[in-house]
Amino acid sequence: MSLLSVKNLKIYYKTPVGFVKAVDGVSFDVKEGEVFGIAGESGCGKSTLVNSLILRKPPMTHMGGEAIFKGKDLMKLDKEEERKIKYTELSIIPQYAMNALNPTKKIKDIVWDLAREHGAEDRKEVEKLLRERLRMVKLSEKVADMYPIELSGGMRQRTTMVVSTLMNPDLLIADEITSALDVTTQRVVLELLHYFMREGIVKAIIFVTHDLSLLDKIADRVMILYAGKVAEIGPTEEVINSPAHPYTSLLIESLPRIGVHYNQTKLKGIPGYPISLLNPPAGCRFYPRCPYSMDVCQNTEPKMVSVGDNHLAACHLLGVRRNE
Numbered sequence: 001m002s003l004l005s006v007k008n009l010k011i012y013y014k015t016p017v018g019f020v021k022a023v024d025g026v027s028f029d030v031k032e033g034e035v036f037g038i039a040g041e042s043g044c045g046k047s048t049l050v051n052s053l054i055l056r057k058p059p060m061t062h063m064g065g066e067a068i069f070k071g072k073d074l075m076k077l078d079k080e081e082e083r084k085i086k087y088t089e090l091s092i093i094p095q096y097a098m099n100a101l102n103p104t105k106k107i108k109d110i111v112w113d114l115a116r117e118h119g120a121e122d123r124k125e126v127e128k129l130l131r132e133r134l135r136m137v138k139l140s141e142k143v144a145d146m147y148p149i150e151l152s153g154g155m156r157q158r159t160t161m162v163v164s165t166l167m168n169p170d171l172l173i174a175d176e177i178t179s180a181l182d183v184t185t186q187r188v189v190l191e192l193l194h195y196f197m198r199e200g201i202v203k204a205i206i207f208v209t210h211d212l213s214l215l216d217k218i219a220d221r222v223m224i225l226y227a228g229k230v231a232e233i234g235p236t237e238e239v240i241n242s243p244a245h246p247y248t249s250l251l252i253e254s255l256p257r258i259g260v261h262y263n264q265t266k267l268k269g270i271p272g273y274p275i276s277l278l279n280p281p282a283g284c285r286f287y288p289r290c291p292y293s294m295d296v297c298q299n300t301e302p303k304m305v306s307v308g309d310n311h312l313a314a315c316h317l318l319g320v321r322r323n324e
């Protein structure tokens, strides 16, 4: 069952020189019980996409499309409805959340402010739950009495995760929450997300990262974004083992591998740079960097085509291969 269904969503930034088309006609859904991964290079629109679901503020502008969450269009919620569902039904751990906890308050006070705002009346109950959850994530319950500055980076990240999930949101969105962490702490964070799912604290997770190798470890399905558009979407294993879009292939090939010495074997990167989203090309947005580009790619936008079970990609090559 779909918990979130996004259709043709367009989120632009209004700037003095025009609209930055950061999310431009993106469609996907997130089902109960799954970890849905979103990947792509820096600037492809990952944060804009997830933030637009609940943290929309100017210059971010909704230009079209819908995002139906539990029967309601998130694009049409008023401020009061938005406030109500945040943390209780839909929670985002934003990028740099580790440093987002109010430094002047103890963790238990931060949590109480949040719970009270959402109708909690019994401070003792809220604190009891906080201490229970801190123990669950293998942190000392004394963390409740500490200030954020007293916690190490990894502890702060885990605490943020506890705070974001305290009210058992149906959907948890984690935006690049592992990028500033060492590999051991990264593993702890990934395990914690799985733990939240297993314990029924959250029903589904959207995990955003620029690092495809992390999605291989955690996501059931992945969506690859390129310059504000979906390049490919499908089951993680299939997308990683049999990528259909040239961009996905290059993204996978550019991942560093253990045991490979780059003074002998050159690290494969993606040629060129992402295009400007102020004036994107009319055709395929990957066209200027694609090693397989054809004339048709320049002016005609590729449609999403099925390349497997629940596996779709947007590339003119797929049409050519089919007709061969």
Ligand SMILES: Nc1ncnc2c1ncn2[C@@H]1O[C@H](COP(=O)(O)OP(=O)(O)OP(=O)(O)O)[C@@H](O)[C@H]1O
Residues within 6 Å of the ligand: 013, 014, 015, 020, 022, 040, 041, 042, 043, 044, 045, 046, 047, 048, 049, 059, 210, 277
């Ligand atoms: N406030 C803003 N005003 C104008 N353009 C913006 C604004 N915020 C982001 N953008 C642009 O929107 C596009 C998408 O940015 P976004 O931060 O969503 O990408 P991202 O994939 O999350 O990248 P990163 O991983 O670096 O955060 C980029 O071209 C960015 O420059």
